[in-house]
Amino acid sequence: MKDGCRVKICGITSLNDARLAANAGADYIGMIIDVRFSPRSMGLNEAGQIFKHAPLPAVALVHQMEPDKLDQLLLKLRPHAVQFLSPEGPELAGRLKDRQPGLQIWQSLFMPAGGEVGDGYDFRTLVLKTRQCREAGIDAVLFDTAVLSSGRCGGTGLTGDWELAARLVREAALPVFLAGGIKPGNVRRAVEKVRPFGIDLSSGVEEYPGKKSPAELKALMEALEQAENRKR
Numbered sequence: 001m002k003d004g005c006r007v008k009i010c011g012i013t014s015l016n017d018a019r020l021a022a023n024a025g026a027d028y029i030g031m032i033i034d035v036r037f038s039p040r041s042m043g044l045n046e047a048g049q050i051f052k053h054a055p056l057p058a059v060a061l062v063h064q065m066e067p068d069k070l071d072q073l074l075l076k077l078r079p080h081a082v083q084f085l086s087p088e089g090p091e092l093a094g095r096l097k098d099r100q101p102g103l104q105i106w107q108s109l110f111m112p113a114g115g116e117v118g119d120g121y122d123f124r125t126l127v128l129k130t131r132q133c134r135e136a137g138i139d140a141v142l143f144d145t146a147v148l149s150s151g152r153c154g155g156t157g158l159t160g161d162w163e164l165a166a167r168l169v170r171e172a173a174l175p176v177f178l179a180g181g182i183k184p185g186n187v188r189r190a191v192e193k194v195r196p197f198g199i200d201l202s203s204g205v206e207e208y209p210g211k212k213s214p215a216e217l218k219a220l221m222e223a224l225e226q227a228e229n230r231k232r
Ligand SMILES: O=C(O)c1ccccc1N[C@@H]1O[C@H](COP(=O)(O)O)[C@@H](O)[C@H]1O
Pocket: 010, 011, 030, 032, 035, 037, 038, 039, 040, 041, 061, 085, 144, 153, 154, 155, 156, 157, 158, 179, 180, 181, 182, 200, 201, 202, 203, 204
C-alpha cells in the first residue's frame, strides 16, 4: 500500500477530468451527487458514465440524501466510498455496508475558517466526533472548512485552522483527509504542517467551477512530491 499522502481530486464532472486526475497521479476522484448548493453537482444518470469507466477509486459525495435514493445510488454507481457531507454517516454506515460489502464510508467534519470560533468546533468535540465515527463503522474522516458566519460547510475554497487540523490528525481515531482551499501554492505547507493521511481538493485545481486544469493538477502533484521528499 502507498505510504505517502493520498490525493483525492473532488468535484469531477466529466470522464475527461477523471482521466486528467488519474494521469496526474491522484489516488481517488470524487463526484458530488444531487447536492443542490454545489456548482459541481450531478444526477445519478449523468454520474453513471464516470463511475462505470472511473480510472481511480470513485467516491460519491452526498448531502441529506433519502435512504431510498442512497440504495439507488449504490446499485447504479457501485462507488468505492460514499462520503457524507451532512452528519448522518454514522447512523447509515452499517446499513449501507450490508448492502454493498467492501464499501467505504467517509464522513466530512468541519473546522472553522482561520480566526472563527464556534460551539462544537473545539478540539475535544471534534476528537470525540472522530471516535463516534469509528465506533459506527466510518472508515475515514475529512476535515473541511466551515464559514460559521454564513453557515456554509464545505466546498468553500477557503483554508481552515491548520493548527487545529494538525492536532486533530495526531489525536483522531481514524485516517484524516485535510480539505478546504488546498492548491498548488499552499499544498506543501499544508502537508508539512498538518501531516494528514490524505488531502482532498476541488477549486484549487480548476480552470472554472467543474472543470479541472491539467496545469494546476501537475503543479499540485509536483509541490506535493517536494513535501514528500522532504519528509524522507
Ligand atoms: O466542491 C463542491 O462544490 C462542494 C460543495 C459543497 C460541499 C462540499 C463540496 N466539495 C468538497 O469540499 C472540499 C473542499 O473544496 P475546496 O478545495 O475548498 O474547493 C472538496 O474537496 C470536496 O470534498
